[in-house]
Amino acid sequence: MGQPTLYEVADRAGVSLATASRVLNGSTRTVGEALRLRVMAAAQELHYSANGPAQAMARGHNNTVGLIVSDIADPYFTQIAAGVIEAAEKAGLVVTMGTTGGEPDRELDHLGGFRSQRANGVVIVGSRRHGDRIEPLADHLASYGQHGGRVVLVSQPVGEIPCVEVDNRKLAAELARALVDQGHREFAVLAGPTDLVTSRDRLTGFRNGLRSRQQAVPAENVVHGAFTRAGGHASMTALLGRNRSPGCVFAVNDVMALGAMAAIEEAGLQVGRDVPIAGFDDIPTLADVRPTLSTVRVPLREAGHEAVRLLTEPGGGHVVLSGEVVLRDSTARTD
Amino acid sequence: MGQPTLYEVADRAGVSLATASRVLNGSTRTVGEALRLRVMAAAQELHYSANGPAQAMARGHNNTVGLIVSDIADPYFTQIAAGVIEAAEKAGLVVTMGTTGGEPDRELDHLGGFRSQRANGVVIVGSRRHGDRIEPLADHLASYGQHGGRVVLVSQPVGEIPCVEVDNRKLAAELARALVDQGHREFAVLAGPTDLVTSRDRLTGFRNGLRSRQQAVPAENVVHGAFTRAGGHASMTALLGRNRSPGCVFAVNDVMALGAMAAIEEAGLQVGRDVPIAGFDDIPTLADVRPTLSTVRVPLREAGHEAVRLLTEPGGGHVVLSGEVVLRDSTARTD
DNA sequence: GGTGTGTTGGAAAGCGCTTGCCCAAACTGT
DNA sequence: ACAGTTTGGGCAAGCGCTTTCCAACACACC
Numbered sequence: 001m002g003q004p005t006l007y008e009v010a011d012r013a014g015v016s017l018a019t020a021s022r023v024l025n026g027s028t029r030t031v032g033e034a035l036r037l038r039v040m041a042a043a044q045e046l047h048y049s050a051n052g053p054a055q056a057m058a059r060g061h062n063n064t065v066g067l068i069v070s071d072i073a074d075p076y077f078t079q080i081a082a083g084v085i086e087a088a089e090k091a092g093l094v095v096t097m098g099t100t101g102g103e104p105d106r107e108l109d110h111l112g113g114f115r116s117q118r119a120n121g122v123v124i125v126g127s128r129r130h131g132d133r134i135e136p137l138a139d140h141l142a143s144y145g146q147h148g149g150r151v152v153l154v155s156q157p158v159g160e161i162p163c164v165e166v167d168n169r170k171l172a173a174e175l176a177r178a179l180v181d182q183g184h185r186e187f188a189v190l191a192g193p194t195d196l197v198t199s200r201d202r203l204t205g206f207r208n209g210l211r212s213r214q215q216a217v218p219a220e221n222v223v224h225g226a227f228t229r230a231g232g233h234a235s236m237t238a239l240l241g242r243n244r245s246p247g248c249v250f251a252v253n254d255v256m257a258l259g260a261m262a263a264i265e266e267a268g269l270q271v272g273r274d275v276p277i278a279g280f281d282d283i284p285t286l287a288d289v290r291p292t293l294s295t296v297r298v299p300l301r302e303a304g305h306e307a308v309r310l311l312t313e314p315g316g317g318h319v320v321l322s323g324e325v326v327l328r329d330s331t332a333r334t335d
Numbered sequence: 336m337g338q339p340t341l342y343e344v345a346d347r348a349g350v351s352l353a354t355a356s357r358v359l360n361g362s363t364r365t366v367g368e369a370l371r372l373r374v375m376a377a378a379q380e381l382h383y384s385a386n387g388p389a390q391a392m393a394r395g396h397n398n399t400v401g402l403i404v405s406d407i408a409d410p411y412f413t414q415i416a417a418g419v420i421e422a423a424e425k426a427g428l429v430v431t432m433g434t435t436g437g438e439p440d441r442e443l444d445h446l447g448g449f450r451s452q453r454a455n456g457v458v459i460v461g462s463r464r465h466g467d468r469i470e471p472l473a474d475h476l477a478s479y480g481q482h483g484g485r486v487v488l489v490s491q492p493v494g495e496i497p498c499v500e501v502d503n504r505k506l507a508a509e510l511a512r513a514l515v516d517q518g519h520r521e522f523a524v525l526a527g528p529t530d531l532v533t534s535r536d537r538l539t540g541f542r543n544g545l546r547s548r549q550q551a552v553p554a555e556n557v558v559h560g561a562f563t564r565a566g567g568h569a570s571m572t573a574l575l576g577r578n579r580s581p582g583c584v585f586a587v588n589d590v591m592a593l594g595a596m597a598a599i600e601e602a603g604l605q606v607g608r609d610v611p612i613a614g615f616d617d618i619p620t621l622a623d624v625r626p627t628l629s630t631v632r633v634p635l636r637e638a639g640h641e642a643v644r645l646l647t648e649p650g651g652g653h654v655v656l657s658g659e660v661v662l663r664d665s666t667a668r669t670d
Numbered sequence: 671g672g673t674g675t676g677t678t679g680g681a682a683a684g685c686g687c688t689t690g691c692c693c694a695a696a697c698t699g700t
Numbered sequence: 701a702c703a704g705t706t707t708g709g710g711c712a713a714g715c716g717c718t719t720t721c722c723a724a725c726a727c728a729c730c
Contacts, residue, residue, distance in 0.1 A: 003482045016710045052452040054686035056388035057715050073417040082408040096431035117387040147338045258623045288593045289623050351680045389716035392685050
């Protein structure tokens with residue numbers, strides 16, 4: 001049979017339900033010391049544990065934040081998730097999580113689920129697509145917002161919804177300039193999916209950066225593909241098929257760069273010397289990869305913290321995080 | 336304001352609460368086609384979304400499984416978590432997650448939290464310690480179980496509680512024999528924390544395997560340290576400080592092996608040729624590490640699936656998963 | 671026509687908790 | 701000593717839903 005209820009605790013302590021509630025589950029009202037102790041003792045003896053759903057119902061909200069990511073096994077999401085969880089636990093919130101596998105529909109499903117759970121808020125760290133696919137999400141968000149639900153997006157601004165973003169364009173531009181300054185003159189880009197906001201921004205920023213140094217990347221050297229390691233591998237293989245020395249390669253994220261490095265080696269070429277390459281994100285995995293990969297360090301964990309902050313603090317907001325270009329061996333010029 | 340309630344839906348459809356409930360939230364009772372449609376339409380128009388906590392309260396349980404891991408950023412836990420989430424979503428369950436940072440107390444905190452959430456079950460994937468630290472957990476588990484809570488442990492058997500385990504001893508022994516068969520004769524072990532069940536088992540298994548081939552690892556070559564990349568790095572550095580060629584190194588998990596590899600390079604030595612090394616787990620990161628690391632492939636994701644299966648299926652169980660030794664370059668003999 | 675059987679709708683009793691409200695007792699100040 | 705103000709306790713009304721029980725009705729059968 002079931003767990004002890006507050007009523008039983010109150011009974012055993014010889015006080016009213018109200019008093020027991022005030023003692024055990026926080027309240028502005030104070031309770032006399034003697035009764036307080038009696039209630040605590042009773043709760044102890046009975047191994048009382050508050051019924052969360054009941055509290056949630058009575059109070060009208062859970063202490064829960066929903067987190068939606070596309071793939072929990074991808075280090076990029078993992079880092080952000082870790083940040084969210086850290087911050088949430090610090091704020092006394094419980095995190096419930098859903099994965100989408102990149103399908104926008106599943107995003108909506110989970111949003112609906114969290115909504116019906118009456119989560120305090122939802123963090124969507126996203127693979128938001130460009131174009132009309134936004135509409136359904138925006139609608140849901142609006143309706144959720146009207147009913148008091150708070151949502152924070154990570155790296156995928158949609159309308160006026162609070163969002164924490166990375167300054168992808170600026171950083172990609174900085175990376176481009178740094179590479180030119182290192183002496184690179186020919187470029188290729190493994191650009192991810194055409195409709196993903198993040199990859200578009202990074203591509204655009206990279207191009208802008210090159211332009212400001214009077215350089216450019218030829219259209220045939222921009223290869224689109226999945227935003228994953230496999231995607232990077234495939235894109236790089238395709239690129240090498242056309243051109244064994246495509247110049248300095250920019251992969252719009254690190255996992256793609258990793259896949260590309262594997263492809264380069266499989267083609268019998270050497271990363272860095274034959275094919276310089278840079279990534280983006282500075283995921284922790286890079287610590288163990290040789291040659292060390294040039295990239296842009298992005299404060300992913302911090303992004304998670306900020307997302308929770310935005311969720312818990314009143315008033316919306318739009319946080320833009322910056323990062324830092326990190327040049328390592330994979331783009332070093334040896335000549 | 337606030338979200339629409341079932342009552343409002345019923346009202347708008349001109350039926351009773353009971354009927355609306357039966358239509359919208361599943362029931363054994365059938366409802367006449369005409370009313371059914373009316374209710375569905377009303378729900379649609381109102382954007383009705385069931386109130387989860389209220390349902391949970393009325394029904395007495397959530398469709399939730401709690402997941403406790405020590406560090407979500409560690410690829411080992413990440414893989415298991417991914418497996419749990421996949422399986423849970425398939426079973427229509429929502430996963431709520433907590434991290435412990437390796438502190439047993441936090442494990443209890445989260446268990447309490449999930450218990451009060453009335454989660455259907457809890458998966459604890461663990462860094463269970465050896466010795467008396469088990470008691471409090473076991474107590475809580477027992478009390479939780481008595482009240483109908485289901486718990487599944489991953490890789491940390493405690494009493495009769497359902498558990499999915501990896502056959503660490505057997506696999507470590509196989510690895511040891513494989514290394515001997517490759518021609519290695521001197522060994523060292525980066526053995527992780529002394530009191531962690533998993534590291535103990537792997538160490539013991541490895542020793543047993545060596546013994547069956549008339550080999551052994553000298554006591555001074557067994558270095559204990561944290562179960563993390565940093566721990567592996569530190570342990571390896573210590574080992575090299577005493578002995579520049581310790582023989583073939585077995586790190587009890589891959590992340591430690593990665594840290595050790597970095598330490599080896601920092602010491603100006605070459606992984607494989609100067610210091611052969613093997614890990615355990617076969618985390619995905621290994622795909623991008625050179626030289627490729629010999630290890631033991633463990634079906635981590637599957638462990639997650641099994642955990643959920645054990646949770647949802649009636650009757651306990653104890654699943655032992657096996658794995659496979661994978662020899663790669665880091666232990667190849669070149670002479 | 672009377673009785674039995676099945677089906678469908680509704681009334682209402684909870685589920686375990688929070689909280690607004692009222693009231694008695696213990697204070698304060700003058 | 702008396703009104704005016706805290707203070708601390710209890711009552712009871714919900715919160716939104718599920719589910720048991722009952723009523724109504726339709727149909728069949730003897």
